[in-house]
Amino acid sequence: MNFVSTILQIKGNDVYTVKKDTPLINVLELMAEKGIGAVLVMEDEKIAGIFSERDFARKVAKTRNLSLDVPVSELMTKDVFVISPDETIDECMALMSSSKIRHLPVIENEKLVGLISIGDVVRISIDDKDLQIQSMEKYIFGYGYGQ
Template sequence: MKTAAQVLKLKAVQNQQVHSIAPDIMVLDALKIMAEKNVGALPVIEGGQVVGVVSERDYARKVILNGRSSVGTPVREIMSSPVVTVEAQQCVEYCMAVMTDSHLRHLPVLENGELIGLLSIGDLVKEALVEQADLIQQLEHYIRGH
């Protein structure tokens, strides 16, 4: 089973770059960055550490539904925190379990305490399906005696 770091490396080149923001950025600016980069969430970095994750879901639930302004609200006030992370060497199955147990759609991946990427649930499901297809093929070859 692949590790979180290996799955990050398999992502399309334009999706491998880690886009992050500071906690004092206004929500509207964070939304603009998400739209520009075509991502659904951004890690929030302060002092070199991941202190939260802000997502489109956070915006919908904590700004729009509460009648707040995306212009005057800093990301710090709506980000999901404390942030749940995994280490780069964790396997796909472990990452999926963490995301399921914590009800997450985005999971920051750290290596030696430094953010190296953000995995989506879609990234992990895609990899799990590839691994299942490979296993099925191996079993079919075994059964046929090839």
């Protein structure tokens, strides 16, 4: 069984954050430059919200006339689900699926220690299943279990 901490060990703890008053254009430029789908919006070192490509797409679809100078706080999602490093990948997948979200901040001892995406969760799940299949094939074909 894999845990969120395993994902963080593999991908690292880099989290891109912006302040609530950061202009939307600056946030979009950061996301494009870093190749990321979401940033955390911070206020006094606490998570105030999350802004994702999906938030941007929805706002553009609704308004069709969006100023890129508005603060990111006007478009961010304010209700942010968080997880801890010791939660399982299955728990993350269930939360992401039921809540229809793609990113989860990771909090440990009230500090932000990472951000995982649905892509991270799927990748580690596939890797885990591949290892299980290989172990079962070795066992079935007589090479011994877990060798």
